[in-house]
Amino acid sequence: MSSTPPPSQPAYVLHSRAYRETSALVDFLTPQGRLRAVLRSARGKTGTLARPFVALDVEFRGKGELKNVGRLESVGNSAWLNGEALFSGLYLNELLIRLLPAEDPHPAVFDHYAATLVALAEGRPLEPLLRAFEWRLLDDLGYGFELSNDLHGEPIAADGMYRLQVDAGLERVYLLQPGLFQGTELLAMSEADWSAPGALSAAKRLMRQALAVHLGGRPLVSRELFRKP
Secondary structure (H helix, E strand, C coil), X not given: CCCCCCCEEEEEEEEEEEEXXXXXXXXXXXXXXXXXXXXXXXXXXXXXXXXXXCCEEEEEECCXXXXXXXXXXXXXXXXXXXXXXXXXXXXXXXXXXHHCCECCCCHHHHHHHHHHHHHHHCCXXXXXXXXXXXXXXXXXXXXXCCCCECCCCCECCCCCEEEEECCCEXXXXXXXXXXXXXXXXXXXXXXXXXCCCCHHHHHHHHHHHHHHHHHCCCCCHHHHHCCCC
Protein backbone atom coordinates (compact mmCIF):
# COMPACT_ATOMS: atom_id res chain seq x y z
CA MET A 1 0.00 0.00 0.00
CA SER A 2 1.59 3.30 -1.13
CA SER A 3 1.89 6.19 1.26
CA THR A 4 0.21 9.55 0.63
CA PRO A 5 2.67 11.97 -0.98
CA PRO A 6 3.53 15.06 1.05
CA PRO A 7 1.28 18.03 0.26
CA SER A 8 2.71 20.81 -1.84
CA GLN A 9 2.39 24.48 -1.05
CA PRO A 10 2.92 27.85 -2.72
CA ALA A 11 6.40 29.27 -2.28
CA TYR A 12 8.94 31.85 -3.40
CA VAL A 13 12.72 31.54 -3.35
CA LEU A 14 14.31 34.04 -0.99
CA HIS A 15 17.92 32.94 -1.43
CA SER A 16 19.83 30.09 -3.02
CA ARG A 17 23.45 28.99 -2.84
CA ALA A 18 25.46 26.07 -4.16
CA TYR A 19 25.48 22.99 -1.95
CA ARG A 20 27.78 20.03 -2.48
CA GLU A 21 28.41 19.09 -6.12
CA THR A 22 25.14 19.59 -7.98
CA SER A 23 22.65 20.67 -5.33
CA ALA A 24 21.52 24.00 -3.91
CA LEU A 25 20.57 25.10 -0.41
CA VAL A 26 17.44 27.21 -0.79
CA ASP A 27 15.51 29.44 1.60
CA PHE A 28 11.82 29.47 0.64
CA LEU A 29 9.01 31.72 1.80
CA THR A 30 5.77 29.76 2.20
CA PRO A 31 2.51 30.37 4.10
CA GLN A 32 3.98 28.01 6.71
CA GLY A 33 6.95 30.29 7.21
CA ARG A 34 10.53 30.35 6.03
CA LEU A 35 11.72 26.87 5.09
CA ARG A 36 15.23 25.75 4.17
CA ALA A 37 15.55 22.81 1.80
CA VAL A 38 18.06 21.00 -0.38
CA LEU A 39 17.29 21.12 -4.10
CA ARG A 40 18.89 18.22 -5.94
CA SER A 41 20.16 18.57 -9.51
CA ALA A 42 20.04 22.33 -9.13
CA ARG A 43 21.96 22.85 -12.37
CA GLY A 44 19.27 21.16 -14.46
CA LYS A 45 15.86 22.36 -15.64
CA THR A 46 14.46 22.39 -12.11
CA GLY A 47 17.27 24.63 -10.94
CA THR A 48 16.35 27.31 -13.48
CA LEU A 49 12.99 27.69 -11.71
CA ALA A 50 14.61 28.15 -8.30
CA ARG A 51 15.20 31.87 -8.67
CA PRO A 52 13.67 34.78 -6.77
CA PHE A 53 10.26 36.26 -7.59
CA VAL A 54 8.95 33.16 -9.41
CA ALA A 55 5.63 31.89 -8.05
CA LEU A 56 6.18 28.21 -7.28
CA ASP A 57 4.38 25.13 -6.08
CA VAL A 58 6.80 23.07 -3.99
CA GLU A 59 6.62 19.69 -2.33
CA PHE A 60 8.81 19.53 0.76
CA ARG A 61 9.93 16.23 2.25
CA GLY A 62 11.43 15.48 5.63
CA LYS A 63 10.57 16.42 9.21
CA GLY A 64 13.85 18.02 10.23
CA GLU A 65 14.76 21.68 9.96
CA LEU A 66 16.59 21.02 6.69
CA LYS A 67 14.10 19.55 4.24
CA ASN A 68 14.36 18.18 0.71
CA VAL A 69 12.54 19.47 -2.35
CA GLY A 70 10.53 16.60 -3.80
CA ARG A 71 8.90 18.55 -6.62
CA LEU A 72 9.07 22.13 -7.80
CA GLU A 73 7.17 23.84 -10.58
CA SER A 74 6.21 27.37 -11.53
CA VAL A 75 2.59 28.47 -11.27
CA GLY A 76 0.71 31.53 -12.48
CA ASN A 77 2.50 34.68 -13.48
CA SER A 78 5.90 35.53 -12.05
CA ALA A 79 7.08 39.03 -11.22
CA TRP A 80 9.74 40.33 -13.61
CA LEU A 81 11.64 43.03 -11.78
CA ASN A 82 14.24 45.41 -13.17
CA GLY A 83 16.30 48.31 -11.90
CA GLU A 84 15.22 49.75 -8.56
CA ALA A 85 12.20 47.42 -8.47
CA LEU A 86 14.66 44.49 -8.56
CA PHE A 87 16.74 46.03 -5.76
CA SER A 88 13.54 46.51 -3.78
CA GLY A 89 12.60 42.85 -4.23
CA LEU A 90 16.04 41.76 -3.05
CA TYR A 91 15.62 44.05 -0.03
CA LEU A 92 12.32 42.37 0.87
CA ASN A 93 13.97 38.96 0.55
CA GLU A 94 16.85 39.93 2.82
CA LEU A 95 14.47 41.36 5.42
CA LEU A 96 12.52 38.11 5.49
CA ILE A 97 15.63 35.96 5.80
CA ARG A 98 16.93 38.11 8.65
CA LEU A 99 13.68 38.63 10.57
CA LEU A 100 11.36 35.71 9.88
CA PRO A 101 11.95 32.75 12.21
CA ALA A 102 12.33 29.37 10.51
CA GLU A 103 9.15 27.28 10.27
CA ASP A 104 7.02 29.93 12.00
CA PRO A 105 3.77 30.24 9.98
CA HIS A 106 2.89 33.75 8.81
CA PRO A 107 0.37 33.38 5.98
CA ALA A 108 -0.42 37.12 6.01
CA VAL A 109 3.26 37.91 5.39
CA PHE A 110 3.30 35.49 2.45
CA ASP A 111 0.17 37.07 0.91
CA HIS A 112 1.48 40.61 1.36
CA TYR A 113 4.85 39.63 -0.14
CA ALA A 114 3.16 38.15 -3.22
CA ALA A 115 0.99 41.27 -3.62
CA THR A 116 4.01 43.56 -3.21
CA LEU A 117 5.93 41.71 -5.94
CA VAL A 118 3.01 42.23 -8.32
CA ALA A 119 2.89 45.94 -7.45
CA LEU A 120 6.65 46.28 -7.99
CA ALA A 121 6.38 44.57 -11.37
CA GLU A 122 3.58 46.96 -12.33
CA GLY A 123 5.87 49.93 -11.69
CA ARG A 124 3.99 51.33 -8.71
CA PRO A 125 5.92 53.92 -6.60
CA LEU A 126 8.56 52.08 -4.58
CA GLU A 127 8.71 53.97 -1.30
CA PRO A 128 5.06 53.50 -0.22
CA LEU A 129 5.28 49.80 -1.10
CA LEU A 130 8.46 49.28 0.93
CA ARG A 131 7.18 51.22 3.94
CA ALA A 132 3.91 49.28 3.94
CA PHE A 133 5.75 45.96 3.73
CA GLU A 134 8.15 46.86 6.55
CA TRP A 135 5.28 48.00 8.76
CA ARG A 136 3.14 44.92 8.17
CA LEU A 137 6.11 42.60 8.69
CA LEU A 138 6.97 44.22 12.03
CA ASP A 139 3.32 44.12 13.08
CA ASP A 140 2.85 40.48 12.11
CA LEU A 141 5.99 39.49 14.02
CA GLY A 142 4.68 41.24 17.12
CA TYR A 143 7.03 44.23 16.93
CA GLY A 144 4.46 46.80 15.76
CA PHE A 145 3.34 49.93 17.59
CA GLU A 146 0.60 52.51 17.27
CA LEU A 147 0.95 55.51 15.00
CA SER A 148 -2.16 57.39 16.13
CA ASN A 149 -1.54 57.09 19.90
CA ASP A 150 1.59 57.45 21.99
CA LEU A 151 2.92 54.84 24.42
CA HIS A 152 0.67 56.25 27.17
CA GLY A 153 -2.44 55.84 25.02
CA GLU A 154 -2.78 59.55 24.35
CA PRO A 155 -3.71 60.63 20.80
CA ILE A 156 -0.77 61.86 18.72
CA ALA A 157 -0.87 65.68 18.71
CA ALA A 158 -0.38 67.26 15.30
CA ASP A 159 1.85 69.94 16.82
CA GLY A 160 3.80 67.52 19.03
CA MET A 161 7.27 66.02 18.64
CA TYR A 162 7.90 62.33 19.28
CA ARG A 163 10.67 59.81 19.55
CA LEU A 164 10.45 56.05 19.09
CA GLN A 165 10.97 53.81 22.09
CA VAL A 166 11.37 50.58 20.14
CA ASP A 167 9.97 48.24 22.78
CA ALA A 168 7.09 50.51 23.79
CA GLY A 169 6.00 52.94 21.07
CA LEU A 170 6.06 56.66 20.44
CA GLU A 171 6.88 59.03 23.30
CA ARG A 172 6.13 62.75 23.24
CA VAL A 173 9.13 64.93 24.04
CA TYR A 174 9.41 68.65 24.70
CA LEU A 175 13.13 69.23 24.11
CA LEU A 176 14.52 69.16 20.59
CA GLN A 177 16.92 66.30 19.90
CA PRO A 178 18.04 64.31 16.84
CA GLY A 179 15.77 61.71 15.29
CA LEU A 180 12.40 63.14 16.30
CA PHE A 181 9.13 62.86 14.37
CA GLN A 182 6.49 65.52 13.95
CA GLY A 183 2.96 64.66 14.97
CA THR A 184 1.66 65.67 11.54
CA GLU A 185 4.04 63.16 9.92
CA LEU A 186 2.94 60.34 12.22
CA LEU A 187 -0.75 61.07 11.66
CA ALA A 188 -0.18 61.04 7.89
CA MET A 189 1.58 57.67 8.21
CA SER A 190 -1.31 56.25 10.20
CA GLU A 191 -3.62 57.12 7.29
CA ALA A 192 -1.06 56.08 4.63
CA ASP A 193 -1.35 59.63 3.29
CA TRP A 194 1.91 59.81 1.37
CA SER A 195 0.99 63.12 -0.23
CA ALA A 196 1.50 64.88 3.13
CA PRO A 197 4.76 66.88 3.24
CA GLY A 198 7.58 64.90 4.85
CA ALA A 199 5.51 61.76 5.45
CA LEU A 200 7.48 59.40 3.22
CA SER A 201 10.93 60.51 4.38
CA ALA A 202 9.79 60.37 8.01
CA ALA A 203 8.35 56.89 7.47
CA LYS A 204 11.68 55.72 6.07
CA ARG A 205 13.52 57.05 9.16
CA LEU A 206 10.93 55.54 11.49
CA MET A 207 11.12 52.09 9.88
CA ARG A 208 14.92 52.13 9.97
CA GLN A 209 14.84 52.89 13.68
CA ALA A 210 12.23 50.20 14.30
CA LEU A 211 14.06 47.57 12.26
CA ALA A 212 17.59 48.29 13.51
CA VAL A 213 17.22 46.61 16.90
CA HIS A 214 15.79 43.45 15.33
CA LEU A 215 18.57 43.29 12.73
CA GLY A 216 21.15 43.04 15.48
CA GLY A 217 23.36 45.86 14.24
CA ARG A 218 24.32 44.06 11.01
CA PRO A 219 23.71 46.21 7.91
CA LEU A 220 21.50 44.97 5.11
CA VAL A 221 23.55 44.18 2.00
CA SER A 222 20.65 44.98 -0.32
CA ARG A 223 20.49 48.59 0.93
CA GLU A 224 23.91 49.19 -0.63
CA LEU A 225 22.47 48.45 -4.08
CA PHE A 226 20.43 51.67 -3.93
CA ARG A 227 23.60 53.68 -3.26
CA LYS A 228 25.52 52.45 -6.30
CA PRO A 229 25.41 54.69 -9.39
